Amino acid sequence: MTARPVLGILGGGQLAQMMALEAIPLGIQCHIYDPDPVAPGRLCAIHHCAAYDDTSALLRFAAAVDVITYEFENIPMSCVTFLNTHKPIMPGITALQMCQDRLTEKTFARSLGFVTAPFVDLVPTLSSSDALRTVGAPAILKTRRMGYDGKGQQTIQNAEELDVARAAYGSYELILEGMVHFRHEVSIITARAQDGTTVRYPLIQNTHRQGILRTSLAPAPCRTTELEALADQIASTVLDALGYVGVLTIECFVVDAPGGSTLVINEFAPRVHNSGHWSIEGATTSQFAYHVRAVMGLRIDPPELRGYSALCNLIGDEPAHSDIPVGVSIHRYHKTPRPGRKVGHLTITTTDHTALQHTIEVCNQLIGVRIT
Amino acid sequence: MTARPVLGILGGGQLAQMMALEAIPLGIQCHIYDPDPVAPGRLCAIHHCAAYDDTSALLRFAAAVDVITYEFENIPMSCVTFLNTHKPIMPGITALQMCQDRLTEKTFARSLGFVTAPFVDLVPTLSSSDALRTVGAPAILKTRRMGYDGKGQQTIQNAEELDVARAAYGSYELILEGMVHFRHEVSIITARAQDGTTVRYPLIQNTHRQGILRTSLAPAPCRTTELEALADQIASTVLDALGYVGVLTIECFVVDAPGGSTLVINEFAPRVHNSGHWSIEGATTSQFAYHVRAVMGLRIDPPELRGYSALCNLIGDEPAHSDIPVGVSIHRYHKTPRPGRKVGHLTITTTDHTALQHTIEVCNQLIGVRIT
Numbered sequence: 128m129t130a131r132p133v134l135g136i137l138g139g140g141q142l143a144q145m146m147a148l149e150a151i152p153l154g155i156q157c158h159i160y161d162p163d164p165v166a167p168g169r170l171c172a173i174h175h176c177a178a179y180d181d182t183s184a185l186l187r188f189a190a191a192v193d194v195i196t197y198e199f200e201n202i203p204m205s206c207v208t209f210l211n212t213h214k215p216i217m218p219g220i221t222a223l224q225m226c227q228d229r230l231t232e233k234t235f236a237r238s239l240g241f242v243t244a245p246f247v248d249l250v251p252t253l254s255s256s257d258a259l260r261t262v263g264a265p266a267i268l269k270t271r272r273m274g275y276d277g278k279g280q281q282t283i284q285n286a287e288e289l290d291v292a293r294a295a296y297g298s299y300e301l302i303l304e305g306m307v308h309f310r311h312e313v314s315i316i317t318a319r320a321q322d323g324t325t326v327r328y329p330l331i332q333n334t335h336r337q338g339i340l341r342t343s344l345a346p347a348p349c350r351t352t353e354l355e356a357l358a359d360q361i362a363s364t365v366l367d368a369l370g371y372v373g374v375l376t377i378e379c380f381v382v383d384a385p386g387g388s389t390l391v392i393n394e395f396a397p398r399v400h401n402s403g404h405w406s407i408e409g410a411t412t413s414q415f416a417y418h419v420r421a422v423m424g425l426r427i428d429p430p431e432l433r434g435y436s437a438l439c440n441l442i443g444d445e446p447a448h449s450d451i452p453v454g455v456s457i458h459r460y461h462k463t464p465r466p467g468r469k470v471g472h473l474t475i476t477t478t479d480h481t482a483l484q485h486t487i488e489v490c491n492q493l494i495g496v497r498i499t
Numbered sequence: 500m501t502a503r504p505v506l507g508i509l510g511g512g513q514l515a516q517m518m519a520l521e522a523i524p525l526g527i528q529c530h531i532y533d534p535d536p537v538a539p540g541r542l543c544a545i546h547h548c549a550a551y552d553d554t555s556a557l558l559r560f561a562a563a564v565d566v567i568t569y570e571f572e573n574i575p576m577s578c579v580t581f582l583n584t585h586k587p588i589m590p591g592i593t594a595l596q597m598c599q600d601r602l603t604e605k606t607f608a609r610s611l612g613f614v615t616a617p618f619v620d621l622v623p624t625l626s627s628s629d630a631l632r633t634v635g636a637p638a639i640l641k642t643r644r645m646g647y648d649g650k651g652q653q654t655i656q657n658a659e660e661l662d663v664a665r666a667a668y669g670s671y672e673l674i675l676e677g678m679v680h681f682r683h684e685v686s687i688i689t690a691r692a693q694d695g696t697t698v699r700y701p702l703i704q705n706t707h708r709q710g711i712l713r714t715s716l717a718p719a720p721c722r723t724t725e726l727e728a729l730a731d732q733i734a735s736t737v738l739d740a741l742g743y744v745g746v747l748t749i750e751c752f753v754v755d756a757p758g759g760s761t762l763v764i765n766e767f768a769p770r771v772h773n774s775g776h777w778s779i780e781g782a783t784t785s786q787f788a789y790h791v792r793a794v795m796g797l798r799i800d801p802p803e804l805r806g807y808s809a810l811c812n813l814i815g816d817e818p819a820h821s822d823i824p825v826g827v828s829i830h831r832y833h834k835t836p837r838p839g840r841k842v843g844h845l846t847i848t849t850t851d852h853t854a855l856q857h858t859i860e861v862c863n864q865l866i867g868v869r870i871t
Contacts, residue, residue: 131831131833144523148520148524152520152828152830152831153829154833154843156833170523170528171523171542411780411826425821426820448525449797453800457525459524459525459526461526471526476783
């Protein structure tokens with residue numbers, strides 16, 4: 128057996144699974160590192176089942192792989208810095224640190240000249256009323272770290288509520304963000320190779336409910352030439368500033384601006400992203416293939432879209448195969464369904480916009496969620 | 500963990516690997532059974548590494564899976580009949596027996612009213628000169644069983660040569676086939692679900708060299724309305740006659756006929772086929788997805804092609820990623836290259852016929868094989 132390149136993935140969920148499914152045809156084998164014995168990625172990768180602070184397991188993992196990446200940004204930094212002394216970690220530690228903390232990511236975005244929501248670092252010495260005066264009420268209280276799918280977030284109406292909430296969060300570091308009155312939510316999914324080549328999908332339009340992504344449309348119906356140009360500028364500026372390698376996702380709000388609309392940066396995810404899952408069917412190169420190619424030092428070429436795509440998350444439940452409309456692809460993650468848990472997704476890709484609308488209606492009924 | 504359906508695959512080569520890669524998103528896990536410790540399918544399936552006559556390993560395999568299929572037709576029949584007493588085998592044993600033997604497959608094709616090359620069963624009592632008189636000289640001597648990629652075949656010019664060859668083959672059962680003067684080689688790839696639904700790709704045009712498939716074009720440039728209608732008739736007649744479930748491949752010759760051309764059936768493969776690998780990128784449902792869906796009792800819907808596709812086999816050697824033209828996908832099988840061994844394939848899919856021709860030229864140079 129000729130030695131084949133091996134990619135190590137921290138985290139073994141559905142994102143790792145979909146990366147491994149793309150890696151194999153490229154001649155790359157994946158190892159996942161995940162303490163969950165039934166991590167979905169185990170189906171198509173070697174599974175290192177151990178805790179993130181198990182140094183001997185981490186050493187074995189590092190020894191088995193050529194490059195290390197990750198499928199979630201909330202990895203303990205101690206784990207990552209330890210591994211990085213043994214094997215290259217991509218995207219790098221700088222990007223990971225930036226994205227782990229809502230305060231640093233917003234500060235970073237502003238330092239590059241881009242717009243974010245108003246925010247303040249809720250240091251203990253800052254009074255709740257002063258904080259609310261800065262960002263405006265109502266506001267959103269968020270933990271600086273470890274938030275995902277709307278977890279660690281709370282809407283705040285006044286200083287009293289904020290006092291109570293701050294006390295409840297105890298020693299957690301917090302950030303207070305002003306509300307953004309947005310027209311749409313979009314994501315920028317972009318990738319940068321080791322040679323500095325960058326690629327980007329058109330803007331993707333997202334619908335969330337209860338903090339969880341429900342549906343994505345690609346390309347975004349709300350896109351304009353101006354918004355795409357701004358997305359290009361954001362993507363290339365951020366990627367270059369970080370010397371980034373891999374797929375980067377930037378979630379933005381589309382807000383009214385003089386003469387049109389503009390993008391307000393909400394958050395970064397230094398990884399493949401749920402809003403890009405449609406790209407498996409909907410583009411000639413999926414986000415998973417881009418990420419694998421980039422971190423493994425392969426060339427990346429611009430994507431071509433195969434038409435209009437829609438993504439519907441399957442949350443808490445999976446439809447029977449027989450109920451899935453003709454022309455719709457299902458991806459099941461092999462996870463036990465429970466309320467609020469992402470267990471799969473549906474993708475519709477078509478060159479016929481009328482057919483897309485019709486199929487979306489059928490999926491809406493199937494999963495009980497409205498795709499706008 | 501909810502119980503998920505499990506598909507067992509006899510043989511763990513690249514066909515099993517590509518089936519497993521399609522099965523996972525459908526929520527199906529695969530087990531492969533292959534005595535080769537580095538069988539390519541092991542990367543995305545549970546590997547039962549044991550001999551085909553190891554009954555206790557076969558029992559463990561049968562116990563672990565819900566349905567059994569196979570990726571090659573030369574499985575020992577004793578293995579298949581043993582397994583079939585424990586779990587359903589699809590496509591069924593009837594189809595497998597028919598396809599394992601060149602004599603029965605040609606007899607079967609003729610019994611349904613279709614054309615094959617002239618042939619005779621070379622029983623010991625039939626003289627070489629009588630045999631050659633029946634099919635015409637030159638002719639092709641083939642073993643009835645276990646042939647693939649041109650192995651077990653030999654061109655025969657006269658009775659003396661045939662005598663020598665028959666003696667050399669010893670106790671092997673042999674068939675003598677007349678030469679077919681064909682314009683093109685094509686394959687019919689069709690699938691039948693458990694509910695009797697059938698689907699079919701358009702005709703695929705193949706180029707062989709030294710008995711090994713080199714390139715396939717889909718749809719076949721030589722196709723006509725008449726040939727496609729005949730292909731439909733052949734596919735549905737054969738599938739229904741066998742009560743077939745899964746993907747079936749029928750290799751045919753295109754020959755001149757009064758007023759046009761017709762199809763001469765050459766051989767059947769009761770499985771996914773090398774000439775269908777383009778369908779991963781080139782069709783909305785790949786041949787691997789069809790096979791998995793059919794044998795697991797799922798619905799199958801007609802394919803839509805994504806344009807023109809070309810497949811180039813990588814035989815004995817693999818190109819570097821950096822040498823692969825833009826717009827071309829590579830599939831590496833994780834096999835050690837050696838002369839004559841299929842180690843991967845390239846696929847080009849485009850809606851632009853001019854771009855297809857150009858990319859084919861670049862691939863021709865890359866792999867040193869001419870795609871016609």
